[in-house]
Amino acid sequence: MGSSNSKPVQQEVHQATPKPNPELDKPWRKFDWGQKEALKEKLENFSLSFQDVKDIKILVAGQIGAGKSSFINSINSAFQGRISARALVDAAGGGSRSFTRNLKGFTIRNGKKSLPFVFKDIMGLEADALAGSQTDDIINAVFGHVKDGYKFNVEQALTHKDQHYTSDPTLSDQAFCLVYIVAADTVHFTDDKLIDKLKIIRQTISDKGIPQVIVMTKVDEACPLVNKDLRKIYTSKKIKEKIQMCSDKIGVPLSNIFPVKNYHDEIDTEDDIDALILKALEQIVQIADDVLVDIKS
Ligand SMILES: Nc1nc2c(ncn2[C@@H]2O[C@H](COP(=O)(O)OP(=O)(O)O)[C@@H](O)[C@H]2O)c(=O)[nH]1
Numbered sequence: 001m002g003s004s005n006s007k008p009v010q011q012e013v014h015q016a017t018p019k020p021n022p023e024l025d026k027p028w029r030k031f032d033w034g035q036k037e038a039l040k041e042k043l044e045n046f047s048l049s050f051q052d053v054k055d056i057k058i059l060v061a062g063q064i065g066a067g068k069s070s071f072i073n074s075i076n077s078a079f080q081g082r083i084s085a086r087a088l089v090d091a092a093g094g095g096s097r098s099f100t101r102n103l104k105g106f107t108i109r110n111g112k113k114s115l116p117f118v119f120k121d122i123m124g125l126e127a128d129a130l131a132g133s134q135t136d137d138i139i140n141a142v143f144g145h146v147k148d149g150y151k152f153n154v155e156q157a158l159t160h161k162d163q164h165y166t167s168d169p170t171l172s173d174q175a176f177c178l179v180y181i182v183a184a185d186t187v188h189f190t191d192d193k194l195i196d197k198l199k200i201i202r203q204t205i206s207d208k209g210i211p212q213v214i215v216m217t218k219v220d221e222a223c224p225l226v227n228k229d230l231r232k233i234y235t236s237k238k239i240k241e242k243i244q245m246c247s248d249k250i251g252v253p254l255s256n257i258f259p260v261k262n263y264h265d266e267i268d269t270e271d272d273i274d275a276l277i278l279k280a281l282e283q284i285v286q287i288a289d290d291v292l293v294d295i296k297s
């Protein structure tokens with residue numbers, strides 16, 4: 001006994017364990033950084049597969065401060081070639097209340113004309129707000145039951161008796177894609193209630209053929225590598241992990257998840273930011289248009 005006391009203190013060998021490389025050898029998704037102009041042109045000349053529908057409505061949902069309004073603004077900025085801020089951004093970075101509470105459509109413009117894409121920025125989805133109300137509101141908004149100008153009430157879902165409820169929506173009222181925005185720097189998905197809500201929404205809309213896309217914002221905040229060089233977005237292990245986690249938790253396939261950096265403090269547009277934003281938009285529009293192809297046939 002007590003022999004352990006006499007054990008010679010081992011000299012600690014300071015051998016620096018090599019830090020794991022935060023970067024992958026190869027990008028996990030191929031991305032052409034020079035495609036901005038081609039994407040812009042393609043989107044500017046996009047015509048919908050179903051002439052009965054005037055424009056593609058895309059509903060944008062996500063937690064407060066996730067970057068919903070900034071994403072819509074970034075799309076506009078990419079087309080205008082200057083920073084645009086039509087959808088109001090909550091500069092406080094998302095307080096306890098959602099800045100956007102009225103359902104409102106934003107048409108994307110390229111300076112000359114309106115493009116056939118309308119984004120609807122919906123209130124933030126909060127985990128602890130009353131049970132089903134937000135889930136119902138979002139589902140109703142996707143299916144075109146919610147009139148523009150409706151002010152969402154976190155405590156009560158819109159009912160069919162309300163004057164803002166459209167009981168018989170046309171194809172043009174309906175959204176053909178739900179874009180769920182998550183911020184890369186805060187995506188943990190430890191909140192089961194939120195995950196449950198997201199699952200209910202995804203299942204309900206996908207039963208009616210409406211796809212869901214995830215746009216992951218704030219990649220610059222989540223990964224120092226990407227903060228320094230946006231082109232590392234597809235080789236950053238951190239970003240890849242986060243994308244994988246989103247896919248696993250919400251059940252959206254990896255191919256429907258797009259990491260982006262929104263314009264937030266820039267004063268001029270940048271080709272690399274534009275390329276990612278426009279690519280995400282192209283995919284969203286394509287996915288939404290595929291729904292129209294199905295409806296038409
Ligand atoms: N660094 C960084 N900040 C962002 C990004 N997207 C949004 N933000 C900031 O996050 C805050 C909340 O954004 P906002 O668009 O109002 O979120 P919303 O509540 O989902 O509409 C604002 O201060 C934005 O400037 C991004 O990609 N990177």
Ligand SMILES: [Mg+2]
Binds near residue numbers: 070089090099100
């Ligand atoms: Mg907003």
